[in-house]
Amino acid sequence: MVDLSVNMFGIDFKNPVFAASGTAGYGIELVHYIDLEKIGALITKGVSPKPKSGNPQPRIIETPSGILNSIGLQNIGVKRLIDEVLPELEKYDTSVIVNIFGDDIDGYINVAGAFLNEDRVDALEVNLSCPNVKEGGIAFGRDPKISAEITSAVVEASQKPVIAKLTPNVTDIAPIAKAVEEAGAAAVSVVNTLLGMAVDVETRRPYFKNVTAGLSGPAIRPVALRFVWETARAVKIPVIGIGGITSGKDALEFIMAGAAAVQVGSANLVDPGVISNVIDEIEDYCTKNGISDLKEIRGIIKEEI
Amino acid sequence: MKAKILSNREAAPGYFRLAVSATEALLRGRPGQFVMVRGEGWETDPLLRRPFSIYRFRKGMEAVEILYRAVGRGTRLLSQMKAGDAIDILGPLGNGFPDLPEGRRSLLVAGGAGVAPLISVAEAKGGSARLIMGGKTKDDISYVFEDERELGIDVTYATEDGSFGKMGTSISAMKEEASPGDTVFACGPLKMLREVERLSREMGFTSYVSYEERMGCGTGLCFGCVVMGAGGEYQRVCKDGPVFDVNELSWKDIEDID
Ligand SMILES: Cc1cc2nc3c(=O)[nH]c(=O)nc-3n(C[C@H](O)[C@H](O)[C@H](O)COP(=O)(O)OP(=O)(O)OC[C@H]3O[C@@H](n4cnc5c(N)ncnc54)[C@H](O)[C@@H]3O)c2cc1C
Ligand SMILES: Cc1cc2nc3c(=O)[nH]c(=O)nc-3n(C[C@H](O)[C@H](O)[C@H](O)COP(=O)(O)O)c2cc1C
Ligand code: FES
Numbered sequence: 001m002v003d004l005s006v007n008m009f010g011i012d013f014k015n016p017v018f019a020a021s022g023t024a025g026y027g028i029e030l031v032h033y034i035d036l037e038k039i040g041a042l043i044t045k046g047v048s049p050k051p052k053s054g055n056p057q058p059r060i061i062e063t064p065s066g067i068l069n070s071i072g073l074q075n076i077g078v079k080r081l082i083d084e085v086l087p088e089l090e091k092y093d094t095s096v097i098v099n100i101f102g103d104d105i106d107g108y109i110n111v112a113g114a115f116l117n118e119d120r121v122d123a124l125e126v127n128l129s130c131p132n133v134k135e136g137g138i139a140f141g142r143d144p145k146i147s148a149e150i151t152s153a154v155v156e157a158s159q160k161p162v163i164a165k166l167t168p169n170v171t172d173i174a175p176i177a178k179a180v181e182e183a184g185a186a187a188v189s190v191v192n193t194l195l196g197m198a199v200d201v202e203t204r205r206p207y208f209k210n211v212t213a214g215l216s217g218p219a220i221r222p223v224a225l226r227f228v229w230e231t232a233r234a235v236k237i238p239v240i241g242i243g244g245i246t247s248g249k250d251a252l253e254f255i256m257a258g259a260a261a262v263q264v265g266s267a268n269l270v271d272p273g274v275i276s277n278v279i280d281e282i283e284d285y286c287t288k289n290g291i292s293d294l295k296e297i298r299g300i301i302k303e304e305i
Numbered sequence: 306m307k308a309k310i311l312s313n314r315e316a317a318p319g320y321f322r323l324a325v326s327a328t329e330a331l332l333r334g335r336p337g338q339f340v341m342v343r344g345e346g347w348e349t350d351p352l353l354r355r356p357f358s359i360y361r362f363r364k365g366m367e368a369v370e371i372l373y374r375a376v377g378r379g380t381r382l383l384s385q386m387k388a389g390d391a392i393d394i395l396g397p398l399g400n401g402f403p404d405l406p407e408g409r410r411s412l413l414v415a416g417g418a419g420v421a422p423l424i425s426v427a428e429a430k431g432g433s434a435r436l437i438m439g440g441k442t443k444d445d446i447s448y449v450f451e452d453e454r455e456l457g458i459d460v461t462y463a464t465e466d467g468s469f470g471k472m473g474t475s476i477s478a479m480k481e482e483a484s485p486g487d488t489v490f491a492c493g494p495l496k497m498l499r500e501v502e503r504l505s506r507e508m509g510f511t512s513y514v515s516y517e518e519r520m521g522c523g524t525g526l527c528f529g530c531v532v533m534g535a536g537g538e539y540q541r542v543c544k545d546g547p548v549f550d551v552n553e554l555s556w557k558d559i560e561d562i563d
Contacts, residue, residue, distance in 0.1 A: 053537075066352065069529060268522070269522035270352060272395075272526065
């Protein structure tokens, strides 16, 4: 028997394969396509203090092996998430992580505080890739100091394990990872989407109203893997690897680079049952290779190079 | 869900009919529902599935048929696939058309490939629905001749160049035929749907439109496919639609992209 379970920050996850925020709806949508109880954890769509309507159309375009999205963080707001979504998720024996964001530090504190007494929520994942309106739209997460400030404020407000989700749109990720670790993050998620853009040559206009958009999917996998490897070398807290994972083999690359767990994002949009396959493929690999615990291969290349 | 292609042929220049083996669940779908499709072997490029309405439920053959126009990369790749090839199909998705009220006349108003979700409505409704089929030229409408024969439905054809049927659009033909109290089911370009909305207000009939939007997942996961609802909240076309009562949408907020 292969034991795929992982313990991170005091929580036992059945396995290390999670559904990434924004690619699994609020979780309820996924139940028609996959056994929610099989996945390691469900990370819900990012919520803010107030509902947010998101960006106008178009919101999605395909790129070679990737997706550019400009959803604009549309969500029902924290109150409706707690009143309408959490009671539905209560029916399933699944770890639930809620992804949160705000327009400013007070917004982050406000949304985090709402989960103080919500036992159904195992942890919060803080999206640090949101544009900091006051600083001209530069993501909060590009600045180690602001990232740390938000992280400690969320830890204090929620009293929950806090996972800081880092942006890849930086030259060097290690100082940011270290800053949030010191600020009390229980883990880091690496990475969010890469900034990209598309142009409609017929209209000679940017395809998206906001010009830039977030790139995800297999196209970003090698870049994400490098960020995970760099982060795993820089911090002691668990690293959750994200970026273009579609198969067990992809997930194993991240685990060998040092990830304690992984998230599957865009692949859910192509095949809403894909996480089940990823878990089975990891298990098969372990069986074939005589691995009884993923610890044996986790971070195996971390120190070597 | 893996399925087999039973046939894939060009039924009119640029328009293809694709028949694929279907599960029970898919065959129980409602007219107006759709499927998300990708070819096996597409690997990760193209990455996303493509949405297509269910054109015909072929219950006897345990198959469904899709009608598609080859417009871009995915549909061109699809058009090269052959009987026996494997295809990945997810569905039935979306809400589908409501049942038609008994004893009322219904008009099915189609613009080009927008006829796709309407033929299955016509099939289900037998003689009580009339199809108004519009296109730029005869090529845009001629594949429907087969269905007209097989299903014995009443069709009014209209072409903009006058090469077949009435000269004009499906909207101009609809204006001649519609009367207050009718129910209109429409699918086609956004411009056409706007006209349906306007005329239903002015002439006093009930209209349902099958709305088209770029989709990521087709299953409600990504919020990529939204349209502004009358209540001021974005609706997911794939989950809350694709069929909407025209009064459910906020038409002034809908921009013409594409
Ligand atoms: C619910 C729904 C049902 C549909 N049913 C049918 C159908 O039954 N038959 C049919 O022929 N088409 C249908 N469409 C449109 C069809 O999905 C697109 O034509 C197809 O996805 C294009 O794929 P592609 O890879 O060939 O194009 P791409 O290479 O991805 O794009 C090429 C061009 O195709 C057009 N296009 C791409 N995606 C869409 C889209 N979602 N809607 C409209 N235009 C698009 C754009 O003009 C784009 O520039 C439906 C769309 C939706 C949302
Ligand atoms: C449509 C879409 C919506 C997303 N929404 C969020 C979000 O609300 N919060 C967040 O932290 N990340 C969000 N992401 C980022 C993903 O969680 C993930 O980090 C990213 O897509 C990279 O992983 P992937 O390549 O497996 O998709 C979103 C991604 C996509 C494609
Ligand atoms: S296409 Fe993803 S929500 Fe509709």
